[in-house]
Amino acid sequence: MTPSSWLLRGFCARRTIGSVALSVILTSLPATHGWTQEAVSAQEGPYAQPPAQEPAPITRQAPENPPSAAAGQPPDGAAKTQPPLASYDPALFQRRIPKEQLAFVSQYAGAPSNELYREKQFRKLMHSFVPDCTFHYGMDKSMFDALDEVIQGSSEPVQIRDGRYLLVSGHMGRYLAGRAFLWIDLQEGIGLGGFYFHPTNGEPTPAMNIFSKQVQKEMLLDMSELPPAFTEDMIAWTQADNVPPLTTRYFITGSNKKILLEHDEDFCAPASGPGYNDCDQMNADAADLDMTAAGYLEQTHHATNATAWMITDPDQVAWLQVRVHACGGVLDPLGCRITMARERTRVILHAPPPRRPVGRPRG
Numbered sequence: 311m312t313p314s315s316w317l318l319r320g321f322c323a324r325r326t327i328g329s330v331a332l333s334v335i336l337t338s339l340p341a342t343h344g345w346t347q348e349a350v351s352a353q354e355g356p357y358a359q360p361p362a363q364e365p366a367p368i369t370r371q372a373p374e375n376p377p378s379a380a381a382g383q384p385p386d387g388a389a390k391t392q393p394p395l396a397s398y399d400p401a402l403f404q405r406r407i408p409k410e411q412l413a414f415v416s417q418y419a420g421a422p423s424n425e426l427y428r429e430k431q432f433r434k435l436m437h438s439f440v441p442d443c444t445f446h447y448g449m450d451k452s453m454f455d456a457l458d459e460v461i462q463g464s465s466e467p468v469q470i471r472d473g474r475y476l477l478v479s480g481h482m483g484r485y486l487a488g489r490a491f492l493w494i495d496l497q498e499g500i501g502l503g504g505f506y507f508h509p510t511n512g513e514p515t516p517a518m519n520i521f522s523k524q525v526q527k528e529m530l531l532d533m534s535e536l537p538p539a540f541t542e543d544m545i546a547w548t549q550a551d552n553v554p555p556l557t558t559r560y561f562i563t564g565s566n567k568k569i570l571l572e573h574d575e576d577f578c579a580p581a582s583g584p585g586y587n588d589c590d591q592m593n594a595d596a597a598d599l600d601m602t603a604a605g606y607l608e609q610t611h612h613a614t615n616a617t618a619w620m621i622t623d624p625d626q627v628a629w630l631q632v633r634v635h636a637c638g639g640v641l642d643p644l645g646c647r648i649t650m651a652r653e654r655t656r657v658i659l660h661a662p663p664p665r666r667p668v669g670r671p672r673g
Contacts, residue, residue, distance in 0.1 A: 397534035397574075403524040404564075406499030407438045415468075415476055415496065423464040423478045427492075436492070439501025441523045443566040446511055446615040448485050453521070453562070453614075456505065460490040470496070475539050481551055486510065489551045493540055500524065502540055506553050511617035513610075514558040514602050520544075520571055521562035529612075530661045531561050532574040556592055558603050567612040570659060572600050594644045597651035604658040629654065 412435070418426040426432050440453055447456040464480030471477070479491035486507040494501045505519045520536070533541065548555065559571040573596035578589035605626070610616030637646035656663055 398537055399535060403500045404526060405524055409499060412496045418468045419470045420467050423461060423466045423468055423480055426468050426478055427461050439523045441521055441562050441564055441566055443562060443614040446617055450615050457490055460488040475543055477543055479547060491547050493543055504544060513606055517558040519560050519562055523564035525563045526565050528563060528569060530570050530659055532572050534574050556596055558599050562614055566614055568614045569612060570600060570604050570607060590644045594647050597648045601651045601655045604655045608658050
C-alpha cells in the first residue's frame with residue numbers, strides 16, 4: 311500500500327435505492343442540524359457572528375500567474391500514488407507567490423523547521439497564504455499565533471521534494487495534541503497549510519483544518535480538487551505524525567470562512583492495492599463525518615472560531631431513522647447509507663448534488 315493509497319478514488323456506481331425515492335426522502339426533512347442557539351457562539355456571547363447569509367456563489371477565475379503545462383503532474387512512476395488529475399483546478403488558487411520571492415528557501419533544506427519558520431522573509435511569505443482569521447485553538451487567537459505554538463521551536467527537518475515542494479512542520483503543541491505544517495509549490499507559488507488537533511469546544515473532534523488564503527469564494531471543496539502533490543505530501547505527513555487517515559476535515563479560505571473539505575476518496579480503490587479490510591465501513595464513516603461537519607458549519611455560519619456543544623436534534627434523529635428503514639432491505643446497505651449521507655450533506659450546505667458516487671460495486 312503506497313503512502314497516499316487511501317486518497318485514490320475509484321468512483322463507480324453503487325447498487326443503491328432509486329433516485330426518485332431518495333429525492334422524496336431527502337427533501338421531506340429540514341436541513342437543520344443539532345445545535346441550539348444557546349450552544350452556538352455564532353449566535354451570541356463573546357464569539358457572536360453576524361446572522362446567516364445566503365452562501366456565496368462558487369466563483370473561479372483564471373490565476374494571475376497561469377500554471378505551466380506541467381503543473382500538477384505526478385513524478386515519474388507515481389501514477390498510483392496520487393488522485394486523478396482531472397479534478398484538480400489550478401484556477402482555484404489566486405494571487406500566487408512570485409517565484410523569485412521563494413528562491414531563498416532552498417538553502418534551508420534539511421535544516422530544523424524552526425530555523426526557516428523564524429526567518430523574516432519566510433514570515434512575510436506566510437501572509438501570502440495563511441488566512442488572517444481568528445482561530446479557536448484552546449481559545450480565540452490568530453491563525454499565526456496558533457501556528458507559532460505548534461511549529462516554532464520544531465526540530466523536524468525542512469523538506470523540499472523534487473526540488474519543488476516545500477514542507478515545514480511541527481508538533482510542539484502541548485495542548486490539544488496540536489500538529490501543523492506549511493506547504494509551498496516553489497514553482498507555481500501555491501501555498502497551503504494544515505492544522506490537526508482535538509477541539510474541546512463542542513465541535514466534531516479530532517479535526518484537520520486545511521487552509522489557504524489563495525482560495526477565496528468556495529463554499530465546499532473535495533479533497534481531489536487540491537493539488538495532487540499537496541495530497542501526496544499531506545498523506546506522508548499524517549502517517550509520520552500519527553494523524554488518523556479518517557477524521558473531520560475543514561478548509562479555511564481567504565474569505566475567512568470555514569467550509570467542508572469533503573471526503574471524495576474511495577478507501578476500497580482498486581489502484582491502491584489490498585487497501586483496508588474495513589474499507590466499506592470507512593467509506594460510510596467518512597460520509598457520516600462530512601454530514602456531521604456540514605451541520606456544525608451551517609449552524610455556526612462557517613465562522614473560523616465558532617464553538618458549540620453538540621446536542622440531540624430531533625430533525626436529525628428522524629432523518630437517521632428514515633435512513634435505517636430505507637437502507638435496511640437493499641443489496642448494498644453501506645452504499646445506500648453513503649449515498650443518503652452525501653445527499654443530506656449537500657442539502658444542509660445548500661450545495662449542488664455530489665458529482666459522483668463514492669465506492670465501487672461488489673461481486
